[in-house]
Amino acid sequence: GAGVSQTPSNKVTEKGKYVELRCDPISGHTALYWYRQSLGQGPEFLIYFQGTGAADDSGLPNDRFFAVRPEGSVSTLKIQRTERGDSAVYLCASSLSPAAGANVLTFGAGSRLTVL
Amino acid sequence: AQTVTQSQPEMSVQEAETVTLSCTYDTSESNYYLFWYKQPPSRQMILVIRQEAYKQQNATENRFSVNFQKAAKSFSLKISDSQLGDTAMYFCAFMNPQGAQKLVFGQGTRLTINP
Numbered sequence: 001g002a003g004v005s006q007t008p009s010n011k012v013t014e015k016g017k018y019v020e021l022r023c024d025p026i027s028g029h030t031a032l033y034w035y036r037q038s039l040g041q042g043p044e045f046l047i048y049f050q051g052t053g054a055a056d057d058s059g060l061p062n063d064r065f066f067a068v069r070p071e072g073s074v075s076t077l078k079i080q081r082t083e084r085g086d087s088a089v090y091l092c093a094s095s096l097s098p099a100a101g102a103n104v105l106t107f108g109a110g111s112r113l114t115v116l
Numbered sequence: 117a118q119t120v121t122q123s124q125p126e127m128s129v130q131e132a133e134t135v136t137l138s139c140t141y142d143t144s145e146s147n148y149y150l151f152w153y154k155q156p157p158s159r160q161m162i163l164v165i166r167q168e169a170y171k172q173q174n175a176t177e178n179r180f181s182v183n184f185q186k187a188a189k190s191f192s193l194k195i196s197d198s199q200l201g202d203t204a205m206y207f208c209a210f211m212n213p214q215g216a217q218k219l220v221f222g223q224g225t226r227l228t229i230n231p
Contacts, residue, residue, distance in 0.1 A: 033216075033218065040223075040224075041223060042120075042207050042209075042221030042223050043219070044221070045218040045220070048216040048218060055216060056215065056218065091159075091161065103211070103217040104163060105161075105219065108160065109158055109159045109160045112159075
Protein backbone atom coordinates (compact mmCIF):
# COMPACT_ATOMS: atom_id res chain seq x y z
CA GLY A 1 0.00 0.00 0.00
CA ALA A 2 0.89 3.65 -0.13
CA GLY A 3 1.47 3.94 3.59
CA VAL A 4 1.66 1.90 6.80
CA SER A 5 -1.81 0.78 7.79
CA GLN A 6 -2.74 -0.13 11.36
CA THR A 7 -5.96 -1.69 12.58
CA PRO A 8 -7.94 -1.19 14.67
CA SER A 9 -7.55 2.54 15.10
CA ASN A 10 -9.02 2.29 18.58
CA LYS A 11 -9.56 -0.71 20.80
CA VAL A 12 -11.26 -0.77 24.19
CA THR A 13 -11.01 -3.96 26.19
CA GLU A 14 -11.42 -5.20 29.71
CA LYS A 15 -8.62 -6.13 32.06
CA GLY A 16 -7.55 -9.72 31.53
CA LYS A 17 -8.67 -9.96 27.90
CA TYR A 18 -6.53 -10.86 24.89
CA VAL A 19 -5.98 -8.34 22.08
CA GLU A 20 -4.38 -8.35 18.65
CA LEU A 21 -3.15 -5.27 16.82
CA ARG A 22 -2.37 -5.48 13.12
CA CYS A 23 0.19 -3.65 11.00
CA ASP A 24 0.33 -3.69 7.20
CA PRO A 25 3.65 -2.16 6.12
CA ILE A 26 4.60 -0.47 2.88
CA SER A 27 5.00 -3.02 0.11
CA GLY A 28 8.63 -4.04 -0.28
CA HIS A 29 9.70 -2.87 3.16
CA THR A 30 11.51 -5.74 4.84
CA ALA A 31 12.08 -4.02 8.18
CA LEU A 32 9.16 -3.58 10.57
CA TYR A 33 9.12 -2.01 14.04
CA TRP A 34 6.62 -1.79 16.87
CA TYR A 35 6.73 1.08 19.36
CA ARG A 36 4.54 1.89 22.37
CA GLN A 37 3.64 5.48 23.23
CA SER A 38 2.17 6.08 26.68
CA LEU A 39 0.22 9.27 27.35
CA GLY A 40 2.49 12.31 27.38
CA GLN A 41 5.60 10.33 26.47
CA GLY A 42 7.72 9.64 23.43
CA PRO A 43 7.45 6.29 21.68
CA GLU A 44 9.44 3.38 23.14
CA PHE A 45 10.84 0.54 21.06
CA LEU A 46 9.22 -2.87 21.46
CA ILE A 47 10.40 -5.18 18.68
CA TYR A 48 12.07 -5.22 15.27
CA PHE A 49 11.51 -7.68 12.43
CA GLN A 50 13.82 -8.20 9.50
CA GLY A 51 11.75 -10.30 7.12
CA THR A 52 9.90 -12.98 9.05
CA GLY A 53 12.18 -13.13 12.05
CA ALA A 54 12.23 -11.01 15.19
CA ALA A 55 15.78 -9.68 15.03
CA ASP A 56 15.49 -7.63 18.23
CA ASP A 57 12.73 -8.09 20.82
CA SER A 58 14.57 -6.42 23.68
CA GLY A 59 11.85 -3.83 24.19
CA LEU A 60 8.99 -6.23 24.93
CA PRO A 61 8.07 -5.50 28.56
CA ASN A 62 7.17 -9.06 29.61
CA ASP A 63 6.02 -12.40 28.28
CA ARG A 64 2.42 -11.22 27.88
CA PHE A 65 3.56 -9.40 24.76
CA PHE A 66 4.30 -11.29 21.56
CA ALA A 67 4.54 -10.35 17.89
CA VAL A 68 4.63 -12.31 14.65
CA ARG A 69 5.25 -11.65 11.00
CA PRO A 70 4.77 -15.06 9.38
CA GLU A 71 5.10 -14.08 5.72
CA GLY A 72 7.43 -11.13 6.07
CA SER A 73 4.72 -8.56 5.42
CA VAL A 74 1.79 -8.08 7.81
CA SER A 75 2.64 -8.18 11.51
CA THR A 76 0.43 -8.79 14.51
CA LEU A 77 1.20 -7.62 18.04
CA LYS A 78 -0.49 -9.86 20.59
CA ILE A 79 -1.11 -8.93 24.22
CA GLN A 80 -2.36 -11.56 26.66
CA ARG A 81 -4.09 -10.93 29.98
CA THR A 82 -4.19 -7.20 29.40
CA GLU A 83 -3.57 -4.84 32.30
CA ARG A 84 -4.58 -1.20 32.73
CA GLY A 85 -0.92 -0.24 32.37
CA ASP A 86 -0.96 -1.59 28.82
CA SER A 87 -3.15 1.34 27.77
CA ALA A 88 -1.18 3.29 25.17
CA VAL A 89 -0.89 4.02 21.47
CA TYR A 90 0.92 1.22 19.65
CA LEU A 91 2.80 2.52 16.62
CA CYS A 92 4.10 0.45 13.75
CA ALA A 93 6.78 1.59 11.32
CA SER A 94 8.41 0.05 8.29
CA SER A 95 11.47 0.72 6.16
CA LEU A 96 13.74 -0.75 3.55
CA SER A 97 16.32 -3.10 4.98
CA PRO A 98 18.74 -1.31 7.31
CA ALA A 99 21.94 -1.28 5.32
CA ALA A 100 24.71 1.24 5.39
CA GLY A 101 23.40 4.56 6.52
CA ALA A 102 20.34 5.69 8.41
CA ASN A 103 17.12 3.84 8.05
CA VAL A 104 14.22 6.23 7.43
CA LEU A 105 11.09 4.85 9.04
CA THR A 106 7.55 5.45 7.83
CA PHE A 107 5.05 5.31 10.67
CA GLY A 108 1.42 4.32 10.74
CA ALA A 109 -1.26 6.27 12.62
CA GLY A 110 -1.16 3.83 15.52
CA SER A 111 -3.69 1.76 17.42
CA ARG A 112 -4.95 3.30 20.65
CA LEU A 113 -5.52 0.58 23.23
CA THR A 114 -7.58 1.33 26.32
CA VAL A 115 -7.80 -1.31 29.04
CA LEU A 116 -10.65 -0.72 31.47
CA ALA B 117 22.32 3.19 26.68
CA GLN B 118 21.41 6.34 24.84
CA THR B 119 19.06 8.92 26.31
CA VAL B 120 17.34 11.90 24.72
CA THR B 121 16.07 14.86 26.73
CA GLN B 122 13.67 17.58 25.64
CA SER B 123 13.45 20.16 28.41
CA GLN B 124 10.54 22.19 27.04
CA PRO B 125 7.22 20.40 27.58
CA GLU B 126 5.26 23.17 25.84
CA MET B 127 5.94 26.20 23.67
CA SER B 128 3.68 28.76 22.07
CA VAL B 129 4.45 31.44 19.46
CA GLN B 130 2.60 33.70 17.07
CA GLU B 131 2.21 32.83 13.43
CA ALA B 132 5.19 33.95 11.27
CA GLU B 133 7.56 34.04 14.25
CA THR B 134 10.65 31.89 14.61
CA VAL B 135 10.79 29.23 17.30
CA THR B 136 13.59 26.97 18.53
CA LEU B 137 13.01 23.61 20.20
CA SER B 138 15.79 22.18 22.36
CA CYS B 139 17.14 18.63 22.52
CA THR B 140 20.13 17.10 24.25
CA TYR B 141 21.28 13.51 24.14
CA ASP B 142 23.77 11.23 25.76
CA THR B 143 25.80 8.59 23.93
CA SER B 144 29.27 7.11 23.82
CA GLU B 145 28.97 6.41 20.10
CA SER B 146 30.85 8.53 17.57
CA ASN B 147 28.68 7.72 14.58
CA TYR B 148 24.93 8.12 14.84
CA TYR B 149 21.90 9.90 13.39
CA LEU B 150 19.54 12.43 14.91
CA PHE B 151 15.99 13.16 13.86
CA TRP B 152 13.13 15.51 14.52
CA TYR B 153 9.65 14.05 14.10
CA LYS B 154 6.33 15.88 14.12
CA GLN B 155 3.20 14.21 15.53
CA PRO B 156 -0.08 16.03 14.80
CA PRO B 157 -3.36 14.96 16.45
CA SER B 158 -3.71 12.30 13.75
CA ARG B 159 -0.96 10.44 15.69
CA GLN B 160 1.17 9.65 12.64
CA MET B 161 4.84 10.46 13.18
CA ILE B 162 6.18 12.54 10.29
CA LEU B 163 9.88 13.00 9.66
CA VAL B 164 10.84 16.68 9.71
CA ILE B 165 14.61 16.61 9.38
CA ARG B 166 17.60 14.29 9.78
CA GLN B 167 21.23 14.92 10.72
CA GLU B 168 24.21 12.61 10.33
CA ALA B 169 26.67 13.00 13.18
CA TYR B 170 29.75 12.84 10.99
CA LYS B 171 28.54 15.76 8.90
CA GLN B 172 29.48 19.15 10.34
CA GLN B 173 27.04 21.06 8.16
CA ASN B 174 23.67 21.60 9.78
CA ALA B 175 20.74 20.04 7.95
CA THR B 176 18.08 22.29 6.42
CA GLU B 177 14.65 21.49 4.96
CA ASN B 178 12.82 24.58 3.75
CA ARG B 179 11.66 26.45 6.92
CA PHE B 180 13.21 23.85 9.21
CA SER B 181 16.86 23.84 10.23
CA VAL B 182 18.93 22.35 13.02
CA ASN B 183 21.78 23.55 15.18
CA PHE B 184 23.89 20.45 15.76
CA GLN B 185 26.59 20.83 18.40
CA LYS B 186 28.29 17.42 18.62
CA ALA B 187 30.66 18.22 21.46
CA ALA B 188 27.81 19.60 23.56
CA LYS B 189 25.49 16.76 22.44
CA SER B 190 22.85 19.28 21.51
CA PHE B 191 20.45 19.15 18.56
CA SER B 192 17.95 22.01 18.42
CA LEU B 193 15.27 22.56 15.77
CA LYS B 194 14.54 26.02 14.39
CA ILE B 195 11.25 26.68 12.63
CA SER B 196 11.20 29.91 10.64
CA ASP B 197 8.09 31.78 9.52
CA SER B 198 5.94 29.45 11.63
CA GLN B 199 2.55 28.43 10.25
CA LEU B 200 -0.66 27.26 11.91
CA GLY B 201 -0.07 23.81 10.42
CA ASP B 202 3.15 23.51 12.43
CA THR B 203 1.07 23.03 15.58
CA ALA B 204 1.92 19.52 16.83
CA MET B 205 4.04 17.49 19.21
CA TYR B 206 7.69 17.45 18.19
CA PHE B 207 10.00 14.61 19.13
CA CYS B 208 13.76 14.49 18.97
CA ALA B 209 15.20 11.02 18.33
CA PHE B 210 18.57 9.26 18.27
CA MET B 211 19.56 6.29 16.13
CA ASN B 212 22.60 4.04 16.30
CA PRO B 213 23.15 2.87 12.70
CA GLN B 214 24.41 -0.52 13.87
CA GLY B 215 22.06 -3.43 14.44
CA ALA B 216 18.33 -2.84 14.51
CA GLN B 217 18.58 0.92 13.95
CA LYS B 218 15.88 1.52 16.52
CA LEU B 219 14.96 5.06 17.48
CA VAL B 220 15.31 6.44 21.00
CA PHE B 221 12.86 9.30 21.48
CA GLY B 222 12.72 12.26 23.84
CA GLN B 223 9.61 13.15 25.83
CA GLY B 224 8.37 15.62 23.26
CA THR B 225 7.55 19.33 23.07
CA ARG B 226 4.00 20.47 22.42
CA LEU B 227 4.21 23.42 20.00
CA THR B 228 1.25 25.73 19.45
CA ILE B 229 1.24 28.34 16.70
CA ASN B 230 -1.28 31.10 17.46
CA PRO B 231 -3.00 33.16 14.73
